[in-house]
Amino acid sequence: MIPLNQRLKKVSTYIQGDCLADIGSDHAYLPIYAVENNLIDTAIAGEVIKGPFDASVRNVRDYQLSNSIDVRLGDGLSVIKADDHITSVSICGMGGPLIAKILTEGASKLKDQPRLILQSNIQSGAIREQLVKLNYTICAEDILEEKGHIYEILVADYNEKSVAMTEKEVKFGPKLLENKTALFYKKWERERAALIKIKDNLDSDMHKTRLAEINKHINLINEVI
Structure with a gap:
């Protein structure tokens, strides 16, 4: 086998x-x-x-x-x-x-x-x-x-x-949202930490569009976890 x-x-x-x-x-x-x-x-x-x-x-x-x-x-x-x-x-x-x-x-x-x-x-x-x-x-x-x-x-x-599917269902998964496991939280906490690290290294004047996009993703993660 x-x-x-x-x-x-x-x-x-x-x-x-x-x-x-x-x-x-x-x-x-x-x-x-x-x-x-x-x-x-x-x-x-x-x-x-x-x-x-x-x-x-x-x-x-x-x-x-x-x-x-x-x-x-x-x-x-x-x-x-x-x-x-x-x-x-x-x-x-x-x-x-x-x-x-x-x-x-x-x-x-x-x-x-x-x-x-x-x-x-x-x-x-x-x-x-x-x-x-x-x-x-x-x-x-x-x-x-x-x-x-x-x-x-x-x-x-x-x-x-x-x-x-809603925006959250597309991002996080409709079935995964119904049953948030410890691993689900681990994944998205890891993702949030990575986004915050990127955000901290961007210039607020030069990267307005990118910062807005990152903030949107961080807020979505915060709402879910």
């Missing part, structure tokens, strides 16, 4: 259906784990760079899963084909704006309305904004810490009637 870190194990608990497309697959660890544990029948491991692509091919072959996992080289969701019938898409280990960009550019590949499981390292708000535009509604969110880094996991299902 392939070992999997805590972050990807949590992601795996949200996979649904028979076929997973894991974008930016990082050695195909998640697809291999999901197939080995009977979470799915088949998977696509997408890689945009040749080195990671070759590593994923080797791993799939070493675990004797070449009949179940198809490793493909391509940018973002472009690796998904019309007849794949994907039921879950995972995009993990990237910044929120990059994940949002992948979803935007690959929107036509979501015709089967798969579940989206998105794990961002920073700026998850960009993802939430894009999900609304794609008629996806967040059904679950998780926050976890691993090796000193705090990560957010967003899980969204297709909804014909797009559900709008």
Whole structure:
């Protein structure tokens, strides 16, 4: 059995259906784990760079899963084909704006309305904004810490009637706001401290726009924590 870190194990608990497309697959660890544990029948491991692509091919072959996992080289969701019938898409280990960009550019590949499981390292708000535009509604969110880094996991299902989010829900997460854990507070206290540090180093005359933006973010954090 392939070992999997805590972050990807949590992601795996949200996979649904028979076929997973894991974008930016990082050695195909998640697809291999999901197939080995009977979470799915088949998977696509997408890689945009040749080195990671070759590593994923080797791993799939070493675990004797070449009949179940198809490793493909391509940018973002472009690796998904019309007849794949994907039921879950995972995009993990990237910044929120990059994940949002992948979803935007690959929107036509979501015709089967798969579940989206998105794990961002920073700026998850960009993802939430894009999900609304794609008629996806967040059904679950998780926050976890691993090796000193705090990560957010967003899980969204297709909804014909797009559900709008408030400014606070976009920034902090609608589900995370409903259940503020100790880690939630830790993340945003850390974020507030970083913003205050930046603010203290800005000139009030030269950086008025930036200061106003920072003060707005600090005030939002203060309201939530």
